[in-house]
Amino acid sequence: MSWEIIKQSLPMFQQGFVLTLYLSLIGIVGSAIVGIICSLVQYFKVPVLDKVLQVYIEISRNTPLLIQLFFLYYAFPAMGIKLSAQLCGIIGLIFLGGSYMAAGFSGGFNGVSKKQVESGKAIGLSRWQLARYIVFPQGFALSIPALAANIIFLIKETSIFTVIAIPELTNTALDLIGLYYNSNEYLFVLVVAYAIILIPLSLVLTLLERRVRYGTFGN
Amino acid sequence: MANEVLKVEHLEKYYQKKHVLHDINFSISKGEVITLLGPSGSGKSTLIRCLNGLEDFRNGEITFENKKVVPSEKNWQQLRQKIGMVFQSYDLFPNLTVLDNIMLGPTKVQKRNVEEVKKEIDELLEKVDLLDYKNAYPRQLSGGQKQRIAIVRALALHPEFMLFDEVTASLDPEMVRGVLNIIQDLADQDDMTMIIVTHEMNFAQQIADRVLFLKDGSILEDTPGKKFFKDPTTDQAKEFLQSMDF
Numbered sequence: 001m002s003w004e005i006i007k008q009s010l011p012m013f014q015q016g017f018v019l020t021l022y023l024s025l026i027g028i029v030g031s032a033i034v035g036i037i038c039s040l041v042q043y044f045k046v047p048v049l050d051k052v053l054q055v056y057i058e059i060s061r062n063t064p065l066l067i068q069l070f071f072l073y074y075a076f077p078a079m080g081i082k083l084s085a086q087l088c089g090i091i092g093l094i095f096l097g098g099s100y101m102a103a104g105f106s107g108g109f110n111g112v113s114k115k116q117v118e119s120g121k122a123i124g125l126s127r128w129q130l131a132r133y134i135v136f137p138q139g140f141a142l143s144i145p146a147l148a149a150n151i152i153f154l155i156k157e158t159s160i161f162t163v164i165a166i167p168e169l170t171n172t173a174l175d176l177i178g179l180y181y182n183s184n185e186y187l188f189v190l191v192v193a194y195a196i197i198l199i200p201l202s203l204v205l206t207l208l209e210r211r212v213r214y215g216t217f218g219n
Numbered sequence: 220m221a222n223e224v225l226k227v228e229h230l231e232k233y234y235q236k237k238h239v240l241h242d243i244n245f246s247i248s249k250g251e252v253i254t255l256l257g258p259s260g261s262g263k264s265t266l267i268r269c270l271n272g273l274e275d276f277r278n279g280e281i282t283f284e285n286k287k288v289v290p291s292e293k294n295w296q297q298l299r300q301k302i303g304m305v306f307q308s309y310d311l312f313p314n315l316t317v318l319d320n321i322m323l324g325p326t327k328v329q330k331r332n333v334e335e336v337k338k339e340i341d342e343l344l345e346k347v348d349l350l351d352y353k354n355a356y357p358r359q360l361s362g363g364q365k366q367r368i369a370i371v372r373a374l375a376l377h378p379e380f381m382l383f384d385e386v387t388a389s390l391d392p393e394m395v396r397g398v399l400n401i402i403q404d405l406a407d408q409d410d411m412t413m414i415i416v417t418h419e420m421n422f423a424q425q426i427a428d429r430v431l432f433l434k435d436g437s438i439l440e441d442t443p444g445k446k447f448f449k450d451p452t453t454d455q456a457k458e459f460l461q462s463m464d465f
Contacts, residue, residue: 115306115308115310116310116312118273118306118310119306119310119311119312119369120312121272121273121295121296121299122271122273122299122303122304122306122373123299123300123323123324123328123372123373123376124296124297124299124300124324124328124329124376125296125323125324125327125328126296126328127292129323129327129328133312133315133323133327134312134314137314138312138313138314141314
């Protein structure tokens with residue numbers, strides 16, 4: 001392994017690193033928004049809309065991101081909709097992540113105990129007040145472990161963007177290998193780059209989970 | 220009856236196919252205290268949960284303050300402000316402070332003036348010796364303290380009528396007295412109309428104007444409190460009283 005090769009490749013990896021972070025961030029925020037909307041629709045059992053979103057969730061959870069991206073990138077232009085590769089990537093990631101986030105939030109809301117709901121009803125709270133003051137705050141805290149897992153999952157999924165030639169980390173590494181055949185060096189940098197993003201993030205999220213589990217509501 | 224608060228007629232309740240309440244009939248007048256006694260599984264909790272709409276029922280009618288109750292969620296929502304309920308497991312909201320737990324009903328449901336409500340809550344908390352815990356979270360309180368707060372939370376809505384569902388059953392023995400005293404005060408000082416499900420026989424004997432004895436989902440006795448404890452009519456009630464060891 002040559003440190004010289006690694007050093008020379010760093011500027012390119014740096015660009016890929018920034019792009020991975022940028023696409024992940026948009027994907028995560030977008031997924032969270034879609035997830036919140038879906039879980040609210042399901043919580044309030046909005047007629048029709050909840051069935052529509054259930055179909056979306058099933059499709060999204062039961063097809064691979066790879067195929068979703070191919071569809072966006074190759075099938076959409078055939079139907080006259082042309083999107084840039086990056087936009088395809090972002091839409092694909094949000095399409096995938098939205099359903100996972102929805103499941104995370106819904107799991108939290110459903111996890112709020114029936115007794116809490118009853119004691120809210122017993123003081124005359126309406127359905128909306130019950131949601132606003134009891135179920136959502138408690139349910140959100142319960143859903144944090146699932147949301148944390150989703151965040152890590154979505155960042156890792158960005159590596160699949162390489163198939164539609166978005167120059168994120170994985171694509172950068174594969175490109176460099178194709179050009180110079182120094183696979184050891186480039187794969188090493190690739191692993192380190194993902195670890196730099198994911199390990200600290202994972203630690204922070206674990207701490208957050210622990211704080212929510214033991215610390216909130218009174219410490 | 221002129222001052223009848225609540226009347227139950229021919230109430231039947233099923234869980235799927237299981238028939239859990241059989242033709243329940245009784246009424247309660249203003250200021251009256253009924254204790255609901257009976258072996259576990261006899262349907263006591265189910266019955267009082269029917270009275271504020273937490274359980275639906277198949278047949279029968281409930282009349283509250285001389286108006287037939289239309290059993291819709293919207294209607295129950297209104298009525299629950301007048302029918303307070305306290306549960307065995309306290310069920311304070313862990314995400315809210317003691318004060319916010321109590322404030323939620325009066326300020327959000329009844330839209331009363333926040334400052335007035337706060338003042339009133341201070342007085343109520345003073346009465347139950349928990350004013351110092353106003354800004355604490357439920358998890359910082361003992362079981363007995365939580366249950367006293369749960370009672371205050373229900374009272375803050377100015378209910379006409381209170382339901383107590385085994386409120387001392389999960390408490391450590393030394394906590395029980397404090398909670399029962401509050402209920403006793405409600406009967407003595409505020410003349411509150413109450414239905415109490417309890418296994419504290421001494422307390423039941425002391426507070427009950429009337430006893431409803433429930434077994435296998437049927438009311439077997441509807442007797443004045445004094446008579447029930449001295450001279451119950453049915454063998455089942457005699458057997459029950461003997462088994463309670465008080």
